[in-house]
Amino acid sequence: MNLYDYLIAPFAEFEFMRYALASVLFLAFSGAPVGVFLTMRRMSLVGDALGHAVLPGAAVGYMIGGLSLPAMSLGGFIAGMLMALLAGLVSRFTTLKEDANFAAFYLTCLAIGVILVSTNGSNIDLLHLLFGSVLAVDLPALRLVAASASVTVLTLAVIYRPLVLESIDPLFLKAVNGKGGLWHLLFLVLVVMNLVAGFQALGTLMSVGLMMLPAITARLWVKNLGGLMLLAVCFALLCGTAGLLFSYYVEIPSGPAIILFCGGLYLFSVIFGWESGVVLRWLRRGKHHQYQEPV
Amino acid sequence: MNKYWMSGLGLMLFSGAVAAAPLQVVSSFSILGDVVKQVGGDRVAVTNLVGANQDSHAYNMTAADVKKIRAAKLVLVNGLGLEKAEMMRAVKQSKVPYAEATAGIKALAAPEGGGYDHGHDHDHDHGEYDPHVWTDPVLMQKYASNVAVALIKADPANKDYYLQRLQAYSGELVKLDSYARSQFNTIPQAKRKVLTGHDSFAYMGKRYAVRFVSPQGVSSEAEPSAKQVAAIIRQVKQEGIRAIFAENIKDTRMVDKIAQETGSKIGGKLYSDALSSGAPANTYINMYRYNVRVLTDAMK
Numbered sequence: 001m002n003l004y005d006y007l008i009a010p011f012a013e014f015e016f017m018r019y020a021l022a023s024v025l026f027l028a029f030s031g032a033p034v035g036v037f038l039t040m041r042r043m044s045l046v047g048d049a050l051g052h053a054v055l056p057g058a059a060v061g062y063m064i065g066g067l068s069l070p071a072m073s074l075g076g077f078i079a080g081m082l083m084a085l086l087a088g089l090v091s092r093f094t095t096l097k098e099d100a101n102f103a104a105f106y107l108t109c110l111a112i113g114v115i116l117v118s119t120n121g122s123n124i125d126l127l128h129l130l131f132g133s134v135l136a137v138d139l140p141a142l143r144l145v146a147a148s149a150s151v152t153v154l155t156l157a158v159i160y161r162p163l164v165l166e167s168i169d170p171l172f173l174k175a176v177n178g179k180g181g182l183w184h185l186l187f188l189v190l191v192v193m194n195l196v197a198g199f200q201a202l203g204t205l206m207s208v209g210l211m212m213l214p215a216i217t218a219r220l221w222v223k224n225l226g227g228l229m230l231l232a233v234c235f236a237l238l239c240g241t242a243g244l245l246f247s248y249y250v251e252i253p254s255g256p257a258i259i260l261f262c263g264g265l266y267l268f269s270v271i272f273g274w275e276s277g278v279v280l281r282w283l284r285r286g287k288h289h290q291y292q293e294p295v
Numbered sequence: 296m297n298k299y300w301m302s303g304l305g306l307m308l309f310s311g312a313v314a315a316a317p318l319q320v321v322s323s324f325s326i327l328g329d330v331v332k333q334v335g336g337d338r339v340a341v342t343n344l345v346g347a348n349q350d351s352h353a354y355n356m357t358a359a360d361v362k363k364i365r366a367a368k369l370v371l372v373n374g375l376g377l378e379k380a381e382m383m384r385a386v387k388q389s390k391v392p393y394a395e396a397t398a399g400i401k402a403l404a405a406p407e408g409g410g411y412d413h414g415h416d417h418d419h420d421h422g423e424y425d426p427h428v429w430t431d432p433v434l435m436q437k438y439a440s441n442v443a444v445a446l447i448k449a450d451p452a453n454k455d456y457y458l459q460r461l462q463a464y465s466g467e468l469v470k471l472d473s474y475a476r477s478q479f480n481t482i483p484q485a486k487r488k489v490l491t492g493h494d495s496f497a498y499m500g501k502r503y504a505v506r507f508v509s510p511q512g513v514s515s516e517a518e519p520s521a522k523q524v525a526a527i528i529r530q531v532k533q534e535g536i537r538a539i540f541a542e543n544i545k546d547t548r549m550v551d552k553i554a555q556e557t558g559s560k561i562g563g564k565l566y567s568d569a570l571s572s573g574a575p576a577n578t579y580i581n582m583y584r585y586n587v588r589v590l591t592d593a594m595k
Contacts, residue, residue, distance in 0.1 A: 014525055015556045118357055135524050136548040138555070244521060253518035 010248045017244065019137040020254065023145050023201055024240030027210050030149035031194055032232035033156055035215030036225070037187065040167050043098055044216065046084075047208035049106035050195050053083040055113025058126045063116070069200070072130050077196045083109055084188040092181060131203040134244075134255050141201035148197040152190050159183050164225060206255045210236050213262035220266075220273030239265060318450045321367040323378050324351050325570040326429050327396055327442075329579045331371055333464045334443050338453050342367070344382065347572040356381050365389045369449040371442060375402050377426035394445035396438045397428050403497050427568070431498035432471045432583060439464055471580055478591045479503040486594055489538040490531060492550040495567040505590070508536065510549050524553065531557045538593035542567045562593030 011017045038044055057079025058072045065071025087101035117126060132141060156163075162183045165173045173180045198207025214235035218228045243258030250257075271278050317340040322328040328343040335341070344360050345351045356379075364370055370386050372378050374395030386393050402424040428434050443461040447454045479487060487505040489496070494509045510519040510527055530536070531553065539554045541547035542565050554561050565586050566576040576582035 010521075010525070014528060016524060016528070016552055017521065019552075020521070114355070118355055132548060133518055135519060135521060136546075136552045138548060138552060248521040248525060251520045251522045254521045255518060257520070 007245065010245065016135055016137075017248065019142055020134045020244055021241065023134065023137045023142055024210070024244065024258070025237065026142075026145045026149040027194075027198055027202065027207060028214075028233050028236035028240055030152035031198065031207065031211035032214045032218075032236045033229045034152060034191055034194055035211040035213075036218065036228045036232050037163065037167060038191065038212065039215050039219060040225075041098070043102070044212055045099060046102050046191065047195055047211055048204075049102045050080050050084070050192060051199065051204040051208060052113075053106045053109040054080045054130070054196060054199065055126065056109050056116055058130050059113050059116035062126055069130070072126065073196065073200045076130060076199070077192070079109060080192045080196050081189070084192045085185065088185060088188050092184075131199050132201050134202045134206055134258070137201050144197045145201045148193045152194055155186065155190055159186055163187055203255055205259055209259035209262055210240065213259065213266055214239065217262070217266045217269045217273075219275070220269040220277055221275050223275055235262070235265060318369065318446070318453075319367045320446070320449075321364050321370045321391075323370075323372045323382065324568070325349070326568075326579050326582070327371055327373055329570060330396070330435070330439055330442050330464075331446075333467075333578070334439055334457060334461050335446055336456065336460050338450070338456060339446065345569070347570045347577075349569055351377055351379075351568055354379055354382065356385060361385050361389070364391060367391055369393070369445060371396055371445060373397055373426055373428070375424040375426035375428070392445075392449060394441065394448075396441050397426070398441050400428055400434050400437050402426075402428065403501065425497050427495045428498055429579065430496050430567075431502045432468050432475060433502060434498060435468050435579075436465055439468065467580055471583055474584065475503060475587045478587050479505065482591060482594050488534060488536045489540060489590060489594070490527070490536055490550065490553065491540045491565060491567075492542055492547060493567065495542070496565075499586075510553065519549065524549075528553055528556055531559070538562050538590060540565045540589070540593070563589045565589065 011021055038046060054076030057075035057077065059075070060079075061068075061072040061075025064075075083102075083105045087098060087105045090096060090101045091098040137145075162173065162179075163186075166180045166183045170180050194211065195207055198211070201207075214232040215228070217235055218231040222228055222231055239261040240258050243261040244254055246252070246261070247254035247257040269277060272280070274280060317338055318335065319342075320331055320335065320339050321342050321344065322331050323343070324345040325343050325347045328341045331339060331341045342363050344363070345354050360382075364386055368391070370389070370391050370393035372383070372386065372393060372395055374397040405423055405425045428438060439461060443457050446457050450457075484504055487503070489505060489507050491507055491509045494507065496505075496507045499505060500507045508527055508530060510524055531539075537559060539550060539557075539559050540562050541550050547561075551561065566582045570576050570578065570582055574581070575585040
């Protein structure tokens, strides 16, 4: 067995592996940069909140359209959007922080969702039906992820500067009349779009995990924003491919395998990360002490 | 409803009237509910906690369900871990007598990890036994008689009625078994291979020598590995498995994907864990006949 057999042959033989790889690719290119902005804005847990917030929308979609995926995902998208916008608006107009509002709204949404599902007399696991798996990506799901990835990358390129300013120094942007709220809302739209498309194609764990973990890990290696995004995309691609291949050779579920690779890389970086890993910080601090001793 | 039941109870207590009010029975899911209906006839009123076209694996307990359990004279559950722990707890706490329909049936061990040959799914949702006993009509004899015993215990006055109905129903089950056997026998054993999304048909497979292959385990929660899916695709291609099925209450995307990749068509829908509310699977026997028919049609 040579390298080709190990790395390329699985994708050449099986269509489902190619589809999985393609979806990981799209998710890496659009999700990881969004994740970088989310971590920068202290919104790392928004993804999980949204995963629960789509339930009432999915339930309403189910009531109207029956067990149809498009109806349920559209409902989920609308519910997620509403929650994100409301949370964003409330944090604009009150002193509450964004994460607090997200927590408040997603818990409320979850409760509404459970009530809708139960009063409907249905014991079908809507979320489980709605959320896909990386091995079962079909062409419509792939198209959905590809479309949302393309829109995300283009929009990020257009709103990059104001968004960076808004994330780092919102007061300055306000002072020069930079329409901070607009960029913020646009960004939230991107987040929801990426996540809901990802949920439907790949499931919560995959889409949130591949969005957040590489972005968080990258922060341990570099400082500047461009480097962060580039590194996050590379990490996501690396872990995605490695996890898929691992799940192909060793019998563990693919989605968790991919995220486990991301988690492993994160732990490694916590210890050895160039920018703020434990070992390097300790070494640097040691030097510091040496400089101070003669004084 | 409640008032009706109270007055019924009153009547039964004071006059010993037999046919005054039907015995209130709660069953945990639709297939068991149908068996209770067949054995109990018009002397019982059955309420299912998990109804037709609903998934026992995704059951959420409600206060109304607890109320139903407490109002009943008898609760019937499948056992072998089909019912969620919270449901069993509510039943035990209610002090209403309950019985397990699978009591005394020799259960198969739950296949671990996707039902392919080996796996590390660690899917402990169902515990160690496979609860899908109803996919074997022969075992259903014992299942139905367990139901009858429980009914008689709760309502001894109607013993003869229940016994008579049980006998009739057993006859139907025997017919069902011979129907299934004759249908499967028209197909050479080498061709009796089926791909389903979840592993719910082990008992049927054992009884009629049908080999069921499935990427996802017994529970809807488990996720397959790429290795399993690849192995199943190879197997489907090599052995020429033509019968590929989705189930009525499950996510079908995985099966769709495998069918697409192997160039085969989905043969139809199987009813695995729940009846349908109308035709073609509104009773257990209809459901079984329907499943056997579509399975054998696809294997031919």
